[in-house]
Amino acid sequence: MTPTARLSEIYFAKRDVLLRYLTRLCGDEASAEDVLQDLYLRLMRGGIEGEIEEPLAFLFRMANNLWLNRRRTLTRRDAREEAWQALNPQMTGEADAAPDAEAVVGGRQALRAVLNDIDALPPRTRDIFRMHKLEGLSQTEVARRLEISISSVEKHLSSALKHLLALNRSRRLN
Structure with a gap:
């Protein structure tokens, strides 16, 4: 069995556990589902080589890294949006106040x-x-x-x- 096939098998067996973990990290189940979907897509792309000693730990690590990447992206987007609104108050309706x-x-x-x-x-x-x-x-x-x-x-x-x-x-x- 290939490493990707083995990880996919464990993914489906432990999906509920991964979802609970991600829900706790994300704060809501919808975001957790999104991260879990990203994890599945990464697994399906393959490219994982070699023997993985702890496949469940590997999946948790991948899920955690995907969540961190998503969080960084959202934080940067929010910072850009705030900066834009500060420079362009007329675009946010604040200028009409x-x-x-x-x-x-x-x-x-x-x-x-x-x-x-x-x-x-x-x-x-x-x-x-x-x-x-x-x-x-x-x-x-x-x-x-x-x-x-x-x-x-x-x-x-x-x-x-x-x-x-x-x-x-x-x-x-x-």
Whole structure:
């Protein structure tokens, strides 16, 4: 009798024992049945050479290894899924959740503070900043509209950003 035929014979004789063992490992009978099916398919593929001194122990070891492989695969899949959901909350429906009232009030206060800071800029700098950052015009378009050089637009934007960053830093320190 070949080693594969011998293992298949023992597999069918001890299938219930293997199923109970795997059910305990997997936590449910359906998963245990899946692992047991994988074990049977491995046996049917053959390729087992040589004399096996303890065929039942060999089957238990194969079943345990198949269960471990399955568990690793599921753990990796779950980790990938969690990472994907963390990076793409809009795909999970979390993005549709309304923020709490405190977050809304805080956001409105922060927006109001930023708009007040922009209004406090010198008029020409404020206009350039609004056109570029809020209206989305390119620096070239701003320069063309105001009939000034691109270099002048860049200087005004730099000045505005420095001013706004300084105000933001001082606010955080207070």
